[in-house]
Amino acid sequence: MLTLGIETSCDDTSAAVVEDGVHVRSSVATNQDAFHAQYGGIVPEIAGRQHVALLTAAIEDAVARANTSLDAIDGIAVTRGPGLIGSLVVGVASAKALAFALSKPLYGINHLHGHIFATFLDRNGDVPRYPFLTLLVSGGHSQLVEVESATDMRVIGRTTDDAAGEAFDKSARLLGLPFPGGPEIDKLAREGSPQAIKFPRHRAEPGSLDMSFSGIKTAVRYFIESDEGKKANKADIAASFQAAIVDVLIQRLGAAFERKPYTSVVLSGGVAANSALQQALRNWGKQMNVPVFIPPPKYCTDNAAMIAAAAAHQGEAVRADPLTLSADPNLPFELLVS
Ligand SMILES: Nc1ncnc2c1ncn2[C@@H]1O[C@H](COP(=O)(O)OP(=O)(O)OP(=O)(O)O)[C@@H](O)[C@H]1O
Ligand SMILES: [Mg+2]
Incomplete structure (x- = not known):
């Protein structure tokens, strides 16, 4: 067909x-x-x-x-x-x-x-089985989706403000990087230290899987405008910002699994192309013994x-x-x- x-x-x-x-x-x-x-x-x-x-x-x-x-x-x-x-x-x-x-x-x-x-494209039989959990992170959305079947899916956690991709794009702009900023931060972050600057991580309300990224974005702005920020290495800022976003996403994913086991995790949306997020998710999957599916960047x-x-x-x-x-x-x- x-x-x-x-x-x-x-x-x-x-x-x-x-x-x-x-x-x-x-x-x-x-x-x-x-x-x-x-x-x-x-x-x-x-x-x-x-x-x-x-x-x-x-x-x-x-x-x-x-x-x-x-x-x-x-x-x-x-x-x-x-x-x-x-x-x-x-x-x-x-x-x-x-x-x-x-x-x-x-x-x-x-x-x-x-x-x-x-996630099903160009795979030879090696596909996720239902029910799986999708971490969908894109330019306009960031959400955890429980996928029971192709026609039975529900959002169990979502951003309450910016999407992760939007935070990448806006922070990249503050760093003077071209649009779209996500891939630019990903590249620059490879030369920096994710521990250099401690940006805030959003903590969910008890029982909630929701997330927020506007706080990280604002913290990046204040840091860049500060005396310390003016002297800081841009690659360190990029790596530290990226680490904060990845931490929040992986934390929420882990919290979803504590509630209910799924057969596997699927990463999707434009931010799924992020190398640090892919690495963190693969590490998490190994540690938890949960298969992880990540589509090729295209x-x-x-x-x-x-x-x-x-x-x-x-x-x-x-x-x-x-x-x-x-x-x-x-x-x-x-x-x-x-
Ligand atoms: N390597 C990367 N690291 C981080 N972000 C990335 C990377 N590659 C792409 N992005 C981000 O992905 C986003 C684009 O993804 P996508 O095309 O899925 O979004 P969209 O279609 O605009 O939004 P939506 O799907 O929510 O309607 C942009 O914000 C871009 O910066
Ligand atoms: Mg899209």
Whole structure:
């Protein structure tokens, strides 16, 4: 079964063809970073217009690289939310037009479910078993998700303010690093000491798995503006900041496991590409004897293959009508039926 995936929720214009929800036949992603770097972040109006300019070519490219044709595609999967409305509507309108014109089934996918199913891509049978726990850390979200099955998932802990990726991007900006800041901090941190500066770690209320990252971000700002901070090594600041974020995430994950055992842990979302987080999670998994699944970096950040994978796993529960499917910038996590 071949699924064409389309993802335009933010600033990456992506299309992919995935076989049986696992094998990536092609994955095309046109990065818009160059357009947004000059503003220090994503400009929604520019992102939407760029999707209009780039999406048709991305779809044609994905189909050609998969050595197939639109006629041979079995279904079309598209991100319907959450995300930027001007970006989402471009993908949704294109997917609806294709599904209607080609009489193919259409699947309206929650972007965050896509991040979770990225873990199934390009794996030869070595996949997590249900129920597993996902640590989903991205530019807009940070949450712990209990995944009972492909269509039964619930958020059991979440950030009460900034997402981890947002904290990375904002702190990188304070350090004078280019956008997106997460990968830049990751690189710089390799030359610094994670113990150099003691940034605060958010402590959860008793019984809660929620997390907060705005305190770390503010502490970084005050430190950079202080006399000590002006003399400090930037790599030490980056490494110490990163260590604080990783500590909070691993602590909450451990607390979730104390409540209930899961078969395995899945790391997902753009921040899953962070090398310190990956290392800490692998160490935790070894210590706790829990299998850990981490997608390759290209499937951690936004991509259309993960959207096709989610459609293949969720099937009828997300099947949509090409004439009525609409983009929803605030699509709730638990809502499955389109
Ligand atoms: N190596 C890395 N270390 C830390 N953060 C990273 C790394 N690579 C990417 N990121 C961060 O990941 C985020 C982008 O992830 P993603 O594309 O999943 O987010 P998004 O799609 O904008 O948000 P959401 O999925 O919540 O809608 C950015 O904040 C970026 O800085
Ligand atoms: Mg994303």
